[in-house]
Amino acid sequence: RKEVEQDPGPFNVPEGATVAFNCTYSNSASQSFFWYRQDCRKEPKLLMSVYSSGNEDGRFTAQLNRASQYISLLIRDSKLSDSATYLCVVKTGGFKTIFGAGTRLFVKA
């Protein structure tokens, strides 16, 4: 089983759609969770941290289920500028950070 696994994608959605990304992780001792976005040939940029109670930042909502070792990201009212690859990132105890392979999102007019 991969350490961090994401939907393979790509997702093609119209503007204004709601889109959900899923991620699972294998190490139950994982401590910190994040969603990053990465534009083509650019560096990963932090979208949001993910907290156990769930958290929201504008159109973005992140959820964490530790029992199921599952993380999600919901984007509401998709914009063209949301087109990117979304990376699920998990930190285990210690300093190691594991990236998922990413899910590509295309938002079309």
Add this chain to the structure above:
Amino acid sequence: EPEVTQTPSHQVTQMGQEVILRCVPISNHLYFYWYRQILGQKVEFLVSFYNNEISEKSEIFDDQFSVERPDGSNFTLKIRSTKLEDSAMYFCASTPVEGNQPQHFGDGTRLSIL
């Protein structure tokens, strides 16, 4: 907003040569990281560095690689005897403290081995 800076943005090197990739982390950050991303693949952890020593490294980070903080600002990744498969984007990242802090990434160095 302070940022992590990396130089050069693109490095082209002959196979077998040594390269040094440079990073200037955010000034009050204490934890530093290197990652690589081969074209079309996922971001892979290489090494973390704290208090002038390696705190963790992946299986990718073998004897070919080394890291150094030669002064108070720079953090370098040296790759010896480069191979074609070392061609990738190399990202530096830093955090102020450990634990739940997200990492701030530089915009990367594209390394091309010919």
